[in-house]
Amino acid sequence: MGTVVRFAGARRVEVVEIAEEPLPPGALRVRTLYSGISAGTELTAYRGTNPYLTRTWDDRRRLFVAGTDEPRYPLSGWGYSEVGMVTEVAPDVAGEPGVPAEGDLVWGIWGHRSEAVVPASILDDHVVPPGLDPLAATFTRVGSVALNAVLAAEVHLGETATVFGQGVIGLLATRLATLSGARVLAGDAIAARLDKATEFGAATTVDVTTDSAAEVARSFTSGRGADVAIELSGNSHALHEAIRSVCVGGRVVAAGFYQGDAVGLRLGEEFHHNRVELVCSQIGGPPARLAGRWDQDRMNRTFLRLAAEGAVDPVGLVTHRVRVADAAAAYELIDERPAEALQVVLDYTED
Structure with missing residues (x-):
């Protein structure tokens, strides 16, 4: 049995x-x-x-x-x-x-x-992989979720990314965005998670219960705003703040699993006036423009390789x-x- x-x-x-x-x-x-x-x-x-x-x-x-x-x-x-x-x-x-x-x-x-x-x-x-702690391999799927979001964000060397939600997937996204060359601003409501975000490479953090991540992002980028934002908390208020955090023409990746009505998401404000691009990331497949090069299997194996190499x-x-x-x-x-x-x-x- x-x-x-x-x-x-x-x-x-x-x-x-x-x-x-x-x-x-x-x-x-x-x-x-x-x-x-x-x-x-x-x-x-x-x-x-x-x-x-x-x-x-x-x-x-x-x-x-x-x-x-x-x-x-x-x-x-x-x-x-x-x-x-x-x-x-x-x-x-x-x-x-x-x-x-x-x-x-x-x-x-x-x-x-x-x-x-x-x-x-x-x-x-x-x-x-030989030498990899079996516990690390239990993160293959969630690591792929984080990697998929980072791929959808199209992070470039020298850019600034805000990552909302520093649970497991958010922390992995913070690390992967940092490895991709971004300066990451990590936001969460739990102090211990923000400490972990710093350990995972975040250049700065914000306690979203006391400060506006959008305001901090503006200060962090000399007023311009982040180039991209990745929202992983699944909270519609956080998605709205992610939209507020990016620059004109910035990209926001909605990678959280949102439940119910999107209370607090006001699309007539910064989304409209800053012409923000909003895209969805979901583990069912890579971003469409990358489908010729990436698939779910490659994301899984890439994350495992990074773990085996000690990068994550x-x-x-x-x-x-x-x-x-x-x-x-x-x-x-x-x-x-x-x-x-x-x-x-x-x-x-x-x-």
């Missing part, structure tokens, strides 16, 4: 037993070591605000259409930041080029479950390693006391 983390309802987490799946041809069996909890997408499911819970996504027309007023629960196996060990390989793919072997550590997406049967093609060449230290963002049996407490911590946690990881090695 194995286990899977399940949302039984809004703010109701269960760890339930599941039967072992048979191993079909072309598949691998993976025993999970670590699984990172997303404080963005997963919390929308935990809280019951995710649009997939009450609407239906029409993939052909790329539209949300009317669904039910009641959230669809239970939800099993959410999570997209897993690392595990291959324990069994189907004979028909064993030894094939790129297919992980028994005993290999692999990274991928199979949700918060103790064991998964995964098609070998999905884990092709997904072996954790994702393990330094892990504040809590929690036994899977205590998953409910982990989600409660992230939801109710965000100042106490950055990356929370479910640790299957302790169960």
Whole structure:
């Protein structure tokens, strides 16, 4: 028997037993070591605000259409930041080029479950780089989200970027924008996160509870404003401030997962008068103009390479390693006391 983390309802987490799946041809069996909890997408499911819970996504027309007023629960196996060990390989793919072997550590997406049967093609060449802490590999997906936002921002050497929201993805974006040659102004409401932003290379920080990031950005750039802004908090007030922070013709990347109505976003003000470019970054694909050179796989591997080379230290963002049996407490911590946690990881090695 194995286990899977399940949302039984809004703010109701269960760890339930599941039967072992048979191993079909072309598949691998993976025993999970670590699984990172997303404080963005997963919390929308935990809280019951995710649009997939009450609407239906029409993939052909790329539209949300009317669904039910009641959230669809239970939800099993959410999570997209897993690392595990291959324990069994189907004979028909064993030894094939790129297919992980028994005993290999692999990274991928199979949700918060103790064991998964995964098609070998999905884990092709997904072996954790030698010498890299397996915990670092749990950041592959969130690192790609941050990298995608930085690519969408088109940061150039010598430019100034404001990064709003210094949670895990925001801190990674701060680091990646700095590596891209930008001077980064990092904004957040939590002092410890601003300290971490400085550690990750931010040239200056702003406590958004006491100061206007837009005003600080103007002072920091001799009145011009930032060249680009990346908004990762998912807060519409922060998106408005990101728009205010950039120069005439500046670019704002909306990379947060915004919920509900955009209260506080006033598009008749700086957005209109400064002719600001507003673009969306979403992990489903790279910016369209880069699609010939970048894809999701390249973003994943680029982030892992940067971590393996020591250019980015994702393990330094892990504040809590929690036994899977205590998953409910982990989600409660992230939801109710965000100042106490950055990356929370479910640790299957302790169960």
